[in-house]
Amino acid sequence: MEERVEVGPWAAEAFVDYERLLKVFGAKPLTDLEVGKLERLAGESNAMLRRRVFYSHRDLDVYLNMYEAGRRCALYTGRGPSGYTHLGHILPWVFTKWLQDRLGLELFFQMTDDEKFLHEERLDLPESNRFAYENSLDLVALGFDPRKTHIIIDSEDIGYLYSIAVRVAKKITYSTQRATFGFTDSTNVGLVFYPVLQIAVCFLPTELYGEETYVLIPAGIDQDPYWRIARDVAQSLNYPKPSQIHNKLLPGLGPGGKMSSSKPETAVYTTDPPDVAAQKIMKAFTGGQPTVELHRKLGGNPDRCSVFKMYEMLFEEDDVKLSERYWNCRTGSLLCGECKAELASRVWKFLRDFQEKREREKDRLDRYLIRSKFGEPKMRR
Template sequence: MAETDKKEQVVTPWDVSAEDQIDYNKLINDFGSQRIDAALLEKFAGAIDVPLHQFLTRGIFFSHRDMNQFLTNYIATKAGEAKNAFYLYTGRGPSSGSLHMGHLVPMRFTKWLQDALDIPLVIQLTDDEKFLWRDIEFDTVRQLAIDNAKDIIACGFNPERTFIFRDSDYYQDMYETILSCQRATTMGTSKAAFGFTEESNIGKASFPPVQAAPSFPTAFPHIFGKDLSKKAKGAITCLIPCAIDQDPYFRLSRDYASKLGCNKPALLHSVFLPSLAGAGTKMSASATDGSIFVTDSMDTIKAKIEKVVPVAETVAEAGDDVSLEWLKFFLEDDAEFNKLCEDRLAGAVSGVAIRDRLVAVLQDMAAEFQARRAAVTDEDVEKFFSKRSLY
């Protein structure tokens, strides 16, 4: 449920805000996760054959659950010393016709994980959630899910090893797993974890197990088989990269695991990409002025940034420079990014120049993305939606 302190910090799956900056140390303490430290990054680097993603080295993914054990099992399997299977799970709630840059953060990182670890991926589109939470027609939200799927496909996921599904299409296949999760959830737990009240519709109270279910291989009989033995379940582990506001769902998953005879999912948590207006909020699909969408034109990107992004006028303010914070996410060149930070703090480059560099970086990203998105066909969607083995 909402995490509130003297600064009125609120972090739930539906609302993120703070008077100043989000206190991520407090979230780690409140949620009971662990910080990603140098030792874990070293272990991660030794497990794969490519350099660590900038989201890890720059602390954008900053918190985890059971990643040490995940890597231990992964390394042993890669060396032929164990026989374990792994898969990735992430998702998207389709509330707008296109993704914004904040949505690209977990998607870009998940794409890197899929390639670096060489494991399958499932992507859940929670059209049912958005229908329950938003005043939106069901046919509309189902179409938004298809539009979002095309954006997701344009991120470059491996079509042979990725399964994308709308809950409304795939519910029956997950039903037994969902039921098991629902039976393990009391109303008290649901209210405490998500802040539901007597005024909440009962669909909201029953939804969390639907998002928890893909954490378990039993939700995907076409991938892992219909009748998994206890031994088979114990050899499969899910890894979930997500923003930390989604963690309450997967705390439930981890509570369900023993009752389902499955492994607890491991998690990697990211910080939030702030609104263009400042660091106390995250980007929102409903706050269009403070968000950059992947469909925005080059002129629109420039106009939004120049209109909304505050410019740090002094060196003292540069540590809170929104443009620098965004470049931390999207400027891939480490040498250039580090130099910009040093020069800004030394007063050698202006806030306007940093903002102009952000405009150029986002325009380049958007142009490349839009070219890939234009090439995505309905046949591509059918491929990613088809039920098939990913191994």
């Protein structure tokens, strides 16, 4: 019998059993070997790698070898713009920016306004398109290099993708798509087609540069089904297989599950007023005990604590300080109120700076759009 895992592009939980995911999806755990090589090429260590926030991969070793050998390489990630961006979304982007900066790589970033429109009953296309631009500002605020960052907004930039997409589509039967994404008879035909557009971007750099380009995709494990198909068809279409590096999902501030727009009170949005964000954090569900007395006596559980995960995954660079926080919680000497207040303060400052930059660059988004920089690809075959 096939093993079912409730992680896929349209259903993902946090605090999942990542080991089991690896087994089912057939990706490889990230080892010191790949991390060491990547950090050597990057010229510095990275907390998300050391802590295995990025924890598994496919062919990262191949990608790094190609990079080292001077072959053309690029990065690819994206976002389904159905609402405002929260910290769970930007987690892989922070790492992607590090890769761009340290390795000098160009990034193709797909805004799937078509997918979100097709998937969500309540959304119309102008709305998901508006969010594509809205969310793009978060890339700008994170400081991606406009000369090296190329945003594709599906509904408008389809001309870059379609010729590649139909060649992918010819290789994929409906039954493969159904088995991979759980489609049913009542799935609309736009969603049935959509995956080939997400796959097409894996091959776009090769067409745009007119030379074989190796692509690394930093993204949540929930996106893995797309890349499995992409890798299956790549060689028959004469493209390098895309490599992946998978991150764990940032938990929400509630008692379980990933940070998600379906529970806005447990998600910190990049557009939240800093005070509102701080309040959300002060109300977060933690791994602490019900009373201060019990907490002092028994200690807390940082491994199941959304606040500690925020430190670990995004807001504490320093390993020693993170470890201190961990053990101070475990031994009961650090109380949840104090720990939350400190995080709230860091998030408050982060958002203030982030939003300043976001506002400042609002009218300079053009520099990031693929259509302002590339002509349509000259298909090589």
